[in-house]
Amino acid sequence: MTTATIVPGAERALKNHVSLGQTVRNSLSMAYRGLLKIKRTPEQLVDVTLQPILFTLMFTYIFGGAIAGDALSYLPFFLPGILVQTVITTSVVTGVQLREDMDKGVFDRFRSLPIARVAPLAGALLADTVRYGIATTLTFVTGYLMGFRPEAGFGGVLAASVVVIVAAWALSWIFAFFGVIARSAGSVQGISFLVLFPLTFLSNAYVPADTMPDWLQWFVGINPVSHLVTAARGLTMGTDVTGDLFATLLGAAIVVAVFAPLTVRAYMRKA
Amino acid sequence: MNLTDSTWAIEADGLVKTFGANRAVDGVDLRVAAGTVYGVLGPNGAGKTTTISMLATLLRPDAGTGRIFGHDVVKEPQIVRQLIGVTGQYASVDETLSATENLVLFSRLLGLGRAEAKRKAAELLEEFGLTDAAKRPLKQFSGGMRRRLDLAASLIAQPPLIFLDEPTTGLDPRTRAQMWDTIRRLVSSGSTVLLTTQYLDEADQLADRIAVIDRGRVAAEGTADELKASVGSSSLQLRLAEPRDLGDAQAAIERVLGVRATASPEAGRLTAPMQDADRVTELLITLREAGIHLTELSVQKPTLDEVFLTLTGHGVESDDSDDDASAEPQLEGSRA
Ligand SMILES: Nc1ncnc2c1ncn2[C@@H]1O[C@H](COP(=O)(O)OP(=O)(O)OP(=O)(O)O)[C@@H](O)[C@H]1O
Ligand SMILES: [Mg+2]
Numbered sequence: 001m002t003t004a005t006i007v008p009g010a011e012r013a014l015k016n017h018v019s020l021g022q023t024v025r026n027s028l029s030m031a032y033r034g035l036l037k038i039k040r041t042p043e044q045l046v047d048v049t050l051q052p053i054l055f056t057l058m059f060t061y062i063f064g065g066a067i068a069g070d071a072l073s074y075l076p077f078f079l080p081g082i083l084v085q086t087v088i089t090t091s092v093v094t095g096v097q098l099r100e101d102m103d104k105g106v107f108d109r110f111r112s113l114p115i116a117r118v119a120p121l122a123g124a125l126l127a128d129t130v131r132y133g134i135a136t137t138l139t140f141v142t143g144y145l146m147g148f149r150p151e152a153g154f155g156g157v158l159a160a161s162v163v164v165i166v167a168a169w170a171l172s173w174i175f176a177f178f179g180v181i182a183r184s185a186g187s188v189q190g191i192s193f194l195v196l197f198p199l200t201f202l203s204n205a206y207v208p209a210d211t212m213p214d215w216l217q218w219f220v221g222i223n224p225v226s227h228l229v230t231a232a233r234g235l236t237m238g239t240d241v242t243g244d245l246f247a248t249l250l251g252a253a254i255v256v257a258v259f260a261p262l263t264v265r266a267y268m269r270k271a
Numbered sequence: 272m273n274l275t276d277s278t279w280a281i282e283a284d285g286l287v288k289t290f291g292a293n294r295a296v297d298g299v300d301l302r303v304a305a306g307t308v309y310g311v312l313g314p315n316g317a318g319k320t321t322t323i324s325m326l327a328t329l330l331r332p333d334a335g336t337g338r339i340f341g342h343d344v345v346k347e348p349q350i351v352r353q354l355i356g357v358t359g360q361y362a363s364v365d366e367t368l369s370a371t372e373n374l375v376l377f378s379r380l381l382g383l384g385r386a387e388a389k390r391k392a393a394e395l396l397e398e399f400g401l402t403d404a405a406k407r408p409l410k411q412f413s414g415g416m417r418r419r420l421d422l423a424a425s426l427i428a429q430p431p432l433i434f435l436d437e438p439t440t441g442l443d444p445r446t447r448a449q450m451w452d453t454i455r456r457l458v459s460s461g462s463t464v465l466l467t468t469q470y471l472d473e474a475d476q477l478a479d480r481i482a483v484i485d486r487g488r489v490a491a492e493g494t495a496d497e498l499k500a501s502v503g504s505s506s507l508q509l510r511l512a513e514p515r516d517l518g519d520a521q522a523a524i525e526r527v528l529g530v531r532a533t534a535s536p537e538a539g540r541l542t543a544p545m546q547d548a549d550r551v552t553e554l555l556i557t558l559r560e561a562g563i564h565l566t567e568l569s570v571q572k573p574t575l576d577e578v579f580l581t582l583t584g585h586g587v588e589s590d591d592s593d594d595d596a597s598a599e600p601q602l603e604g605s606r607a
Binding site for chain 2: 108115
């Protein structure tokens with residue numbers, strides 16, 4: 001053995017808690033692992049590459065004429081909507097992949113290492129923001145090629161992208177929770193879409209809410225996804241979005257505050 | 272910290288883990304001295320992995336306590352994790368990454384800097400003969416290479432206690448011998464090793480002390496020599512032509528060899544521990560004189576099955592032959 005003799009167990013000075021600094025470092029290392037995995041299995045990026053292009057093209061031409069007269073005038077309204085829909089759908093994959101990952105032997109090793117308990121989760125979720133970034137970029141690029149010219153320019157697009165990615169990251173904690181408690185990856189997908197569909201379709205992402213029945217308008221009004229869509233729309237158009245932006249970020253913070261501890265606790269109980 | 276804390280690497284008292292109605296671990300006591308190799312020997316489903324999981328903070332015991340170098344596994348898990356390296360029964364490395372990437376990742380998680388982590392990874396790969404395969408994806412690794420990488424990953428932090436769950440199951444004889452060498456080197460550098468195995472000869476080769484566990488309980492505990500003495504250095508196996516001669520044959524063996532023969536689950540089969548192969552001649556003459564006919568006779572090194580038969584009074588597979596009191600071995604700490 002090239003290594004020197006080992007320090008006996010009884011002679012080591014050790015602490016039973018993990019510092020915040022170590023938690024951040026461990027999470028970043030785990031995020032690095034997530035990025036390596038994306039690099040090694042690029043076929044897993046199909047959903048964040050093809051879906052944004054397909055959805056943007058498809059829905060613009062299907063709904064555009066009926067709702068706004070023609071596809072091009074529908075784009076400024078619709079593109080932020082489809083962006084939110086696409087990126088949030090992508091965050092479901094986080095839960096599914098987490099489930100698959102946790103079933104692998106390497107998680108046993110993570111659990112036996114003296115690292116922050118939350119790191120494998122936080123790292124996985126952090127790495128996935130890269131996926132959201134890809135989906136966001138491709139949606140805007142597709143929109144641009146179709147003639148989308150946002151009034152607020154590149155700065156507005158960038159701001160909208162950041163808000164959408166932050167919101168998707170917050171929501172991914174919900175799907176991560178399902179990922180941790182579910183028995184199989186398939187069931188994670190099932191439950192997640194049950195949450196996802198009402199959230200994204202019962203919003204103002206596709207059509208303005210004013211033609212909907214009152215009770216539905218009420219739900220659309222309180223749905224955080226609507227606030228997110230309105231905020232993203234406003235940011236690309238350069239209108240004032242302070243209220244919706246605040247509601248979105250507050251909603252995101254609440255989701256994280258509720259689901260991050262729930263997920264971590266469930267994860268630790270499994271451990 | 273007092274003196275007794277530092278002498279024991281592992282102290283387990285009455286560990287229990289139940290899965291539903293199944294008491295997978297049913298009151299296991301272990302004492303492993305620092306700087307030794309301890310073998311946990313048992314058949315499939317005996318509770319070896321479950322015991323290790325509790326001691327390695329992966330599973331919470333339902334009852335009992337476990338201490339690693341004096342630190343409680345439930346109350347001070349984070350300290351315990353800094354003292355142990357775990358190589359699980361099934362590969363616990365990341366299949367999607369290369370060998371180097373795996374080792375760098377674990378090194379980084381353990382607090383090594385970027386350059387230091389790279390150096391450590393290269394050093395361990397070299398030591399475990401994996402340098403040529405360092406960049407290849409793990410999917411192309413053979414079972415033996417995976418096992419070695421797994422062990423390498425457990426050694427990054429140079430932990431004073433290493434758990435090896437069936438380190439050589441599924442390895443060819445040459446790779447197994449290499450693994451044995453590695454384990455011996457580990458111990459010479461000051462580590463304590465707890466390993467589980469299904470093979471008596473492996474425990475014999477490596478372990479200073481051995482616990483035989485069966486159905487979640489420690490059936491016997493002692494040095495390899497003590498265990499073997501209770502089983503005999505080899506075992507005599509007889510198959511009788513007439514199963515109803517079983518009693519007479521048992522009596523004859525007791526008279527000539529001075530040991531108790533155990534009836535195996537299969538009808539008409541007898542197994543007896545034996546120290547001296549010469550005495551077989553005498554026994555055969557006695558049996559012929561008594562008119563007991565044999566269809567088969569063999570002298571074998573004791574297998575795990577024999578150890579079990581002798582120590583617990585029932586075979587590895589059989590669950591019904593309940594004769595536990597009959598073959599109680601006189602070993603220190605035995606609690607069958
Ligand atoms: N997570 C679990 N849920 C339910 N039962 C379990 C679980 N883990 C183990 N068991 C059961 O507990 C018993 C002991 O299992 P364990 O894996 O500890 O045995 P083992 O000695 O390691 O066996 P092997 O040599 O096959 O690895 C078995 O009956 C097994 O079916
Ligand atoms: Mg096992």
